[in-house]
Amino acid sequence: MDTTMNPDEQDPxxxxxILIRGGLTRTAFDETAEAIFPxxxxxxxxxxxxxxxxxxxxxxxxxxxxxxxxVAMFEERLRLLEGAEACMATxxxxxxxxxxxxxxxxxxxxxxxxRALFGSCSVIVTEILPRLGVETELVDGTDPDAWERAxxxxxxxxxxxxxxxxxxxxxxxxHVAELTHAAGGLLIVDNVFASxxxxxxxxxxxxxxxxxxxKHIDGQGRVLGGAVLSTQQYVDDHLMPFLRHTGPSLSPxxxxxxVKGMETLRLRVDASSASAHSIASxxxxxxxxxxxxxxxxxxxxxHELAMRQMQSGGTVLAVTIDGEKDETFRFLDAxxxxxxxxxxxxxxxxxxxxxxxxxxxxxxxGRAAAGIGESMVRLSIGLEDAGELLDDLVRALxxx
Ligand SMILES: Cc1ncc(COP(=O)(O)O)c(C=O)c1O
Numbered sequence: 001m002d003t004t005m006n007p008d009e010q011d012p013x014x015x016x017x018i019l020i021r022g023g024l025t026r027t028a029f030d031e032t033a034e035a036i037f038p039x040x041x042x043x044x045x046x047x048x049x050x051x052x053x054x055x056x057x058x059x060x061x062x063x064x065x066x067x068x069x070x071v072a073m074f075e076e077r078l079r080l081l082e083g084a085e086a087c088m089a090t091x092x093x094x095x096x097x098x099x100x101x102x103x104x105x106x107x108x109x110x111x112x113x114x115r116a117l118f119g120s121c122s123v124i125v126t127e128i129l130p131r132l133g134v135e136t137e138l139v140d141g142t143d144p145d146a147w148e149r150a151x152x153x154x155x156x157x158x159x160x161x162x163x164x165x166x167x168x169x170x171x172x173x174x175h176v177a178e179l180t181h182a183a184g185g186l187l188i189v190d191n192v193f194a195s196x197x198x199x200x201x202x203x204x205x206x207x208x209x210x211x212x213x214x215k216h217i218d219g220q221g222r223v224l225g226g227a228v229l230s231t232q233q234y235v236d237d238h239l240m241p242f243l244r245h246t247g248p249s250l251s252p253x254x255x256x257x258x259v260k261g262m263e264t265l266r267l268r269v270d271a272s273s274a275s276a277h278s279i280a281s282x283x284x285x286x287x288x289x290x291x292x293x294x295x296x297x298x299x300x301x302x303h304e305l306a307m308r309q310m311q312s313g314g315t316v317l318a319v320t321i322d323g324e325k326d327e328t329f330r331f332l333d334a335x336x337x338x339x340x341x342x343x344x345x346x347x348x349x350x351x352x353x354x355x356x357x358x359x360x361x362x363x364x365x366g367r368a369a370a371g372i373g374e375s376m377v378r379l380s381i382g383l384e385d386a387g388e389l390l391d392d393l394v395r396a397l398x399x400x
Contacts, residue, residue, distance in 0.1 A: 002072070005154060005371075007177065009167050009256065011080060012244055013096055015081065015197070015266065015284075016266065017187045018077065018081050019077070019081065019263055019264075019265055019266060021063035022076060022077035022078075022079075022080040022081065022262075022283050023072065023073040023075070023076025023077040023079075023080065023259075024073065024077075025069065025072075025073060025076070025302070032057060033260075034070065034073050034259050034260070035069070035070065036069055036252050036253055036256040037070045037331050038251075038253060039064060039068070040063070040064050040156065040251070041062075041063050041386075042060070042061045042063070042065065043132075046266065048368070049254055050247060052109045054206060058198060060344060064249060064252070065244065065249050066244050067369070068249075068252050068255070069252075070252040070253075070255045070256050070259070071089050071249070071250050071252060071255040073259050074089055074225075074227075074250070074256075074258050074259045074262075075087040075088060075089050075097070075098040075227070075248055075257070076212075077259060077262050078196065078211075078213075078217070078227055078229065079229060081196050081197070081262070081295065082196055082200065082202065082209060083200060083202060084202060084209065084229035084230060084231075085229055085230070085231045085232045085235075086229065086230055086232045086234070086235040087228070087229045087257075088113050088227065088228050088229065088235060088239055088240065088243055089213075089225065089226065089227050089249075089255060090225070090227065090228065090243070090248045090249070090250055091104050091215065091224060091225065091226065091248045091249060091250055091251070091370075092212065092214065092224045092225065092226050092248070093192060093210070093211060093212020093215070093224075093225075093226040094121075094124075094212070094226070095226055095248035095283075095329045096118050096210045096211060096212070096226030096227055096228045097120075097124060097159075097188075097190060097226070097243055098124055098128075098248075098296060099158060099228060099239060099243055099246070099331055100188050100208050100228045100239070101124065101125075101133075101159060101188065101247060101265060102129075102242060103130065103158060103238040103241070103242035103243075104156055104158045104234075104238050105129065105132075105134050105185065105339055106133075106156075106296050107132060107133025107134065108133060108135075108157045108371075109134050109135070109155075109156035109157060110134070110135045110136070110153065110154065110156060111125065111129060111134055111135070111136045111137075111155065111157050111158070111183075111392050112136070112137050112138075112147075112150045112151060112155050112157075112158045112180075113125045113138055113139075113140070113158065113159040113160060113163065114139060114140075114159075114160040114162075114169070114171055115134065115138040115139060115140055115141065115159065115369050115370050116141055116161065116164035116165075116167050116169045116370045116371060117159075117160075117161055117164065117165070117190075117370070118161065118164075118165040118190070118192075118358065118359075119358050119359045119360070119361050119362055120361075121161065121190060122361075122362050122370075123358075123361060123362070125138070125159060125195075126366075127140070128250045132283035132353075135154075135292030138369075141160055141162070141164065141171040142169050142170070142171065142301070143165070144172060144175055147175065147176050147179055147397040148179060150388050151176075151179035151180060151182070151185075152183070153183065153184045154183050154185070155180060155184065155185035156184075156185050156186075157180075157185050157186050157187075157188055158174065158176060158179075158180040158183075158185055158186070158187045158188065159188045159189075159190070160187075160188075160189060161189075161190040161193065162188070162189065162191075162194070162309070163193040163194060163295055163306070163310075163314060163316070163368075164193070164200075165192070165193060165344075165354075165358070165370045165378075166263075166316070166352065166354045166358070166359070166372065166376065166378040167293065167317075167370060167372060167376070168193070168293045168294070168295055168300070168316065168317070168318050169302065169371070170295060170300075170305050170306040170309065170399065172305055173189065173201055173204035173206060173309060174205050175185075175206045176362045177204060177205025177207075178205060178206075178208065181205070186207040186234070187207050187208070187209055188206070188207065188208040188209075188210060189201040189206040189208070189209050189210070190210050190211075191209050191210070191211060192210075192211055192212045192215050192216075192345070193273075193311050193314055193344075194309075194314055195215070195216040195217070195265070195269050195314070195315075195345065196209075196211065196217070196265070196310055197216075197265055197266050197269050197270075197311070198215075198269060198273065198309045198311045198314055199309055199311070200309050202229070203381075204309065206269050207230060207234065208228060208229065208230040208234060209228075209229045209230070210226070210227070210228050210229075211226060211227045211229075211256050212225075212226055213225035213226055213227055213261075214226070214343070214345075215344055215345030215346075216265060216269055216291035216315065216341070216345035217258050217261050217262060217266050218257060218258055218261045219261050219264075219265065219269075219346060219347055220261065220299065220346065220347050221258050221343065221346045221347070221348065223253070223254040223257045223258065224254065224276045225250050225254050225257075226248075226250070227256050229258065230323070231261045239376070246356050253264060253396055264358075265351055267316060268297060268347060268383060269314075270312070271317040272347075272381045272382060272383060273313060273314055273315050273376055273381075273389075274312075274386075275311045275381045275382075275383075275386035275389065276313060276314065276315050276317055276381040277296050277312065277313050277315065278386050279292065279317065279379075279381060279386060279389060279390050279391075279393065280292055280296070280297055280313070280317045281294075281297060282390055283295060283317075283319060283360045283390075283393065283394075284299065286394070286396040286397060287322070288322055288323075288331075288398075289319050289320065289321065289322060289397070290321065290322040290375065291318040291319065291320045292317065292318075292319050293317060293318040293320075294313050294317040294318075295307075295310060295311070295313040295314060295353075296313025296321035298327050305343075306378075313383050315344070315345060315382075316344055316345075316365055316378060316379065316380050316381070317378075317379050317381070318377065318378050318379070319376075319377050319379065320375050320376050321375040321377060321400060322326070322375075322400075323358075323375055323400055324374065324375065325355075325374045325375065327375070327378060327400045328353060328374065328375045328376075328400075329353070329391060330399050330400055331377065331396050331397060331399065332351055332377065332396075333399075333400075334395070334396035334398075334399035335351055335392055335393070335396045336392055336395075336396075337349060337384060337387070337388060337389055337392040338350060338351040338379070338392060338393070338396075339351070340352070340353075342357045342358050344378065345380060346380060346382055347382045347383045347384035348382045348384075349379070349380060349384055349389055350379075350380040350382070351377060351378070351379055351380075352377070352378040352380070353376075353377060354372050354376060354378055355367055355372055355373065355374050358378075359372050379393075
C-alpha cells in the first residue's frame with residue numbers, strides 16, 4: 001500500500017540513507033522519530049467512504065490486520081533495502097515462512113527443500129505441508145546433483161536457508177533458482193543468517209526472501225517479527241489474500257522497534273561479523289575443538305561460494321567440541337560473557353546447543369542428516385569486545 005505522506009520526496013537509494021529514512025512518513029506534528037500508531041482500526045467520514053475503501057476504490061488504512069502506518073514504514077524501509085518490489089511484515093519469522101509457502105501451494109503440489117533447516121522450518125516442510133496434501137522432498141543443499149535430480153520434476157516452490165542454521169551450509173542460489181524456474185516453481189530463501197545487509201538473494205534469482213526480523217533486524221533481543229519480500233504479483237495473487245484472512249499481523253509497537261533497529265543494522269552486523277571472523281580464525285586448530293565452521297574461513301567447505309554470495313562471513317559460527325554431550329554442556333556452563341540462549345543475531349553474544357534446543361524436535365536421524373552433532377555449539381557473536389569474548393571461549397574450553 002502506498003502510504004506516503006510526503007509524495008514529492010524521492011525514494012532514497014544509498015543503503016545508509018535507506019536504513020535511516022526509508023519509508024519515513026511524518027504526521028502533522030512533524031516529529032523527528034517515526035510515530036507509533038497503536039490502533040486496530042480507522043474511521044470513515046461517511047458510509048460511502050467506508051464502502052469505497054472496502055471496494056478498493058480508495059487507498060487508505062482500513063484495519064490493522066491489513067495494514068498500519070508504523071508497520072508500513074517498516075515494510076517500506078526493508079523493501080528498499082532488499083531491492084524488492086513488495087514487502088509484507090508478519091508477527092514472527094515462522095509466520096513469514098509458513099505464509100510464504102502456504103499462500104502458494106495446494107494439495108497435490110510439490111515442494112523441494114534443503115535438509116539443513118531451522119527446526120521449525122523443517123517441521124513445516126516435513127510435517128505440516130504433507131498433512132495438507134503437499135508432497136515434499138528434502139535434498140542435501142550442498143550437492144548440485146541432488147538439486148538437479150529433485151528439480152527434474154515440476155515444483156510449486158523450493159525452500160532453503162543459506163547459510164543454514166546451525167551448520168552454516170552454503171547453497172548455490174543462482175543454480176537452484178535456475179533449476180526451480182525450469183521446474184515451474186518459485187525459489188523462497190530464508191536469509192536470516194546472512195541478514196539483509198550481507199546477502200541479496202533476489203540478485204541471484206530468488207523470487208521470495210523471508211526473514212525472522214527477531215534476529216539481526218531488531219538485533220537487541222526485544223521483539224518478534226518477520227517479513228516476506230517478493231514481486232508485487234506474488235503479493236497481490238498469493239500473499240496478501242493469505243495474510244489478510246489468516247491474520248499473522250505485526251504489532252505497531254514491534255514494527256516501530258524494528259524500524260529503529262534498522263537504523264543501526266549495518267553498523268551492528270558489520271561489527272559482529274568482524275568479531276566473528278577474528279574469533280573463528282583464532283579458535284581454529286584449538287586442541288579442544290574438533291572443528292570450527294565459519295563461511296569466511298578458507299577451511300569452510302563452501303568458502304568460495306560463500307564469498308561470492310555474501311559480503312562477509314556473518315555473525316554466527318559453529319564449533320564442535322572434541323568430546324561428548326557432557327563435555328559440551330561443561331563448555332556452555334563455563335562461559336561467563338556468552339549467555340545460553342536459543343536466539344541469535346543479538347548485540348549480546350549468545351551460545352546455543354542446537355541438538356537439545358532449536359533442533360531437538362527433528363530427532364537424532366533428522367539431526368544426523370542435517371549434520372548437527374551432539375557436540376556442535378552455535379556461537380552468535382554480539383557487540384562486546386572481541387578480545388574479551390575470545391578469552392571467555394578459551395577459558396571455557398579449558399573447563400572441557
Ligand atoms: C533460520 C531461521 N529461520 C526462521 C526462524 C524463526 O524466526 P522467529 O523465531 O522470529 O519465528 C529462525 C529463528 O528462530 C531462524 O534461525
